[in-house]
Amino acid sequence: MSEPHPEPPGARPRAGEPHKAPAPVETFTRFSTRQRIVWALLLAALASIGPFAIDTYLPAFDGIGRSLQSTPVQMQQSLSIYLIAFAVMNLFHGSISDAIGRKPVVLTGLLVFGLGSAGCALAQSIEVFLFFRFMQGLCAGAGMVVSRAMIRDLFPPDEAQRMLSLMTVFFGVAPAIAPWIGGWVYVRLGWEAVFWFLSALGFLLCALHGRLLPESLAPAARRPLAPGPMLRGYRTMAGSPRFILLCLSSAVPFNGFFLYVLGAPQFLGVHLQLAPDEYYGLFFATVAGIMLGSALSGRLAGRITDARQVRIGLWIGALACALNLLLTLWQPGKPIAAIAPVALYTLGWALVVPAVTLRAIDLYPSRRGMASSMQSFIGGVLNSVVAGLVVPAVMHSLLAMAIVSAGCLAVGWITWVLHHHLPHRVLRD
Numbered sequence: 473m474s475e476p477h478p479e480p481p482g483a484r485p486r487a488g489e490p491h492k493a494p495a496p497v498e499t500f501t502r503f504s505t506r507q508r509i510v511w512a513l514l515l516a517a518l519a520s521i522g523p524f525a526i527d528t529y530l531p532a533f534d535g536i537g538r539s540l541q542s543t544p545v546q547m548q549q550s551l552s553i554y555l556i557a558f559a560v561m562n563l564f565h566g567s568i569s570d571a572i573g574r575k576p577v578v579l580t581g582l583l584v585f586g587l588g589s590a591g592c593a594l595a596q597s598i599e600v601f602l603f604f605r606f607m608q609g610l611c612a613g614a615g616m617v618v619s620r621a622m623i624r625d626l627f628p629p630d631e632a633q634r635m636l637s638l639m640t641v642f643f644g645v646a647p648a649i650a651p652w653i654g655g656w657v658y659v660r661l662g663w664e665a666v667f668w669f670l671s672a673l674g675f676l677l678c679a680l681h682g683r684l685l686p687e688s689l690a691p692a693a694r695r696p697l698a699p700g701p702m703l704r705g706y707r708t709m710a711g712s713p714r715f716i717l718l719c720l721s722s723a724v725p726f727n728g729f730f731l732y733v734l735g736a737p738q739f740l741g742v743h744l745q746l747a748p749d750e751y752y753g754l755f756f757a758t759v760a761g762i763m764l765g766s767a768l769s770g771r772l773a774g775r776i777t778d779a780r781q782v783r784i785g786l787w788i789g790a791l792a793c794a795l796n797l798l799l800t801l802w803q804p805g806k807p808i809a810a811i812a813p814v815a816l817y818t819l820g821w822a823l824v825v826p827a828v829t830l831r832a833i834d835l836y837p838s839r840r841g842m843a844s845s846m847q848s849f850i851g852g853v854l855n856s857v858v859a860g861l862v863v864p865a866v867m868h869s870l871l872a873m874a875i876v877s878a879g880c881l882a883v884g885w886i887t888w889v890l891h892h893h894l895p896h897r898v899l900r901d
Contacts, residue, residue: 512639514685515622517677518578518615519639521585522558525612525670526551526733527650531751532663533737539663542598550598550605551734552860557609559852563706565617566845571697574618574625574841575687579678581614586674593667608670617848621841624833625688630774636826637770651736651751695839705839709846716850717891718832721782721884722825723851725789727858728880729758729817734859735867743870744807753807757815765822778827785823786885792817793878800874810870817877828888 529536537547569577584607591604623635657665695701709715732739732754740746740754765785772781796813803809829847836843866872 508635510684511626511686512635514681515615515619516639518582518681518685519619521582521615521674521677522612524650524673525585525589525608526554527755528654528670529663529666530733530736531651531655532658532666535658535663536601540595540598540601542601546598546602548860548864550602552856553602554605554609554612555852555856555859557606558613559849559856561610562613562617562848562852563845565614565848566621566841566843567702567705568697568841569618569621569689570695570839570841573687573689573691573694574622575681575685577614577618578685579682581611581618582674582678582681584611586671586678589667589671589674593664593671613848613852617844618841620829620833620844620847622688624830624840629830629834633773633778633826633830634770636829637766637773649755651755655751689841693838702842705836705842706846709836709843712835713894714891715832715835715843715846717887717894718828718835719847719850721888721891722821722828722832723847723854724887725821725824725881725884726851727854727862728789728793728877728884729814729821730855731858731863731866731873731876731880732814733758734855735863735873738867739810739870739873743805744810745805746807754811754814757811758818761815761818762822765819766826768819769823769826772823773826778831781827782824782888785820786881786888788820788823789817789881790820790885792820793874793881796874796877797871800870804870814877817881824884824888 533547536542536550537544565577565581588604588607588611591607592601595601595604619639620636623632623639626632627635653669654666657669736751736754740751746753765788769781792813795816799806799809799813832847833840833843862876866876
């Protein structure tokens with residue numbers, strides 16, 4: 473049985489439901505294929521800067537630890553503190569962009585990211601290194617938050633899903649090449665060069681986006697950046713069971729494969745006996761899954777319901793989890809047997825996330841930046857918990873990692889099934 477869609481903006485309330493203020497009328501400009509591809513590339517690069525700052529330095533973990541005389545726990549903290557800053561600041565990127573426009577938030581975030589990366593390269597102690605990792609995390613999420621809001625600013629729902637899927641195809645290239653670049657640079661030039669590369673990337677993207685990225689939020693659609701309304705808005709979103717469940721239904725399954733990325737030094741280096749410059753195998757396989765799933769999502773947009781697309785993605789994820797558990801028991805430590813199910817899992821997740829993301833953001837059409845911020849914050853908090861608590865607890869065992877991965881998908885499935893049966897709190901501007 474097909475799940476019901478969210479009510480369209482301005483729809484009449486059903487009996488017994490509170491009256492909803494009509495959403496603003498949306499008008500959209502038609503864009504050429506070339507414009508859509510260029511913007512997809514720009515927005516994909518913008519959204520990928522945060523994950524890129526994780527994947528690029530993972531092969532240099534041991535070298536950084538030896539150079540800064542830090543313990544493995546402190547090196548794991550360099551990942552956790554980045555993700556914590558990423559999650560907390562994500563609460564504000566969207567609201568700020570709702571007030572002053574999308575483009576200033578993007579450019580400031582990229583500039584600060586470049587400065588934070590340079591600080592990491594110059595660090596002479598683990599404490600200084602952690603500070604600049606925190607600085608990186610504070611601004612790296614701006615692109616991911618604002619890019620989603622920009623897509624929905626510019627395009628109607630079906631076209632926005634295609635655009636988000638196209639962006640994810642390009643976005644998928646970054647995690648694939650990041651560990652290869654990081655491993656190559658680290659082995660030949662040292663770990664400091666990895667962060668100089670990230671710094672140069674941040675400044676380059678700042679220049680490109682300053683020149684080529686359009687401002688998608690019209691001045692008339694902007695909202696005052698006042699603490700009271702902002703806090704009330706977040707309280708309303710946090711009190712909406714439907715919105716929270718939608719956020720969880722994409723964020724929790726994401727950690728089903730992200731835990732393998734976070735635990736890559738142990739997963740790849742210890743369990744699979746791969747050298748640092750061979751880590752690209754996991755990332756190429758998983759990103760191939762993401763790209764294939766995203767391309768399929770774009771093809772399906774408007775042809776089948778978003779609910780059916782999500783169910784297809786969840787069933788693919790379930791098959792991947794079953795294979796992962798089976799192959800972990802049957803062929804433990806074999807690279808192909810360990811990596812292939814994770815890649816299949818990412819294909820299923822990539823089918824789920826565009827439809828779920830748009831459904832969540834469209835619950836608050838007048839505050840898309842804030843909704844995107846809240847969505848990213850919830851995902852970031854979960855990522856931080858997985859990085860700081862879950863991965864250290866399970867990375868010693870391939871079977872434990874496979875079980876947790878399956879559990880993440882199960883939680884995502886349950887929250888998806890529940891979300892349309894629960895009430896939704898409307899944001900009153």
